[in-house]
Amino acid sequence: MPRGRTSIDIQRIGAYVTIAVALVITLFPVYWIAANSFKYDIDIFSIPPQWLPSNPTLKHYHAAFIERPFLIYALNSLIIAASTTLVSVVFGSMAGYALARFQYPGRWRYQISFWILSTRMMPPIVTIIPLYIAFNYLGMLNTKPAVIIAYTAFNLPFATWMMKSYFQDLPVELEEAAMVDGDTRWGAFLHVALPLARPGLAATAIFCLIISWNEFLLALVLTLTERSQTLPIGIAGRVTQYSTYWGEISAAGFTACIPIMIFAFIVQKHLVRGISFGAVKG
DSSP states (O other): OOHHHHHHHHHHHHHHHHHHHHHHHHHHHHHHHHHHHTSOHHHHTOSSOOSSOSSOOOHHHHIIIIISTHHHHHHHHHHHHHHHHHHHHHHHHHHHHHHHHSOOSTTHHHHHHHHHHHGGGSOGGGGHHHHHHHHHHTTOTTSHHHHHHHHHHHHHHHHHHHHHHHHHHSOHHHHHHHHHTTOOHHHHIIIIIHHHTHHHHHHHHHHHHHHHHHOOHHHHHHOOSTTTOOHHHHHHTTBOSSOBOHHHHHHHHHHHHHHHHHHHHHTHHHHHHHHHHOOOOO
């Protein structure tokens, strides 16, 4: 066998092994949570550990979603995350397009871009007290719109920068041709630029959805009851001063993974291209 062919085969085997190791490291926590959600409490802490549930049970799912309001928490999370993602992607797309296409005097384009990005440099915890005071003054504490506004404020800069980079990679000649044919700037954005940026929209949407779905700190402070509390708050509530309900936590945690995995599977074709299509530029 030629030496060059042997080298290629070794590189291919090494790549497969690396991918397999990465998959095991990535998927094992999800599998372990799923397995624990079907075990009895005594089996969760058994030594040696039970890699497969020997006597599967749905008691933890019943406790989480029937006896306790985890279904309400999940619905709140779905409404808040979906609304935040939609608003962030819509306004982020328009802002990113404006930064990528419009002319600004001097270095205003770069200064505006930096000002937008600088909000992501600030730790969210420093905004907790101002947000709490503001929403309390407006009578919006313990409401889903308050959480959506807070999440959007943190997701919008990220969405703007992501979409700005995608629009910069699109050939401007296509939009100019549309406007020469009688279309407006708004029409060129809707009919030409936005369809071409679908991979970027998918990548931005999945990142915004993951951030909103998993966010804990803002929801903890801005929500008080199950009427607006999200799934991460409900899961954390099963860690009490008397006991930690690992079975219910595992059941709710595994259920919380499912919507994100479904959405990622639906948009995976655009997501893979979107991640490599637009590199963040200044």
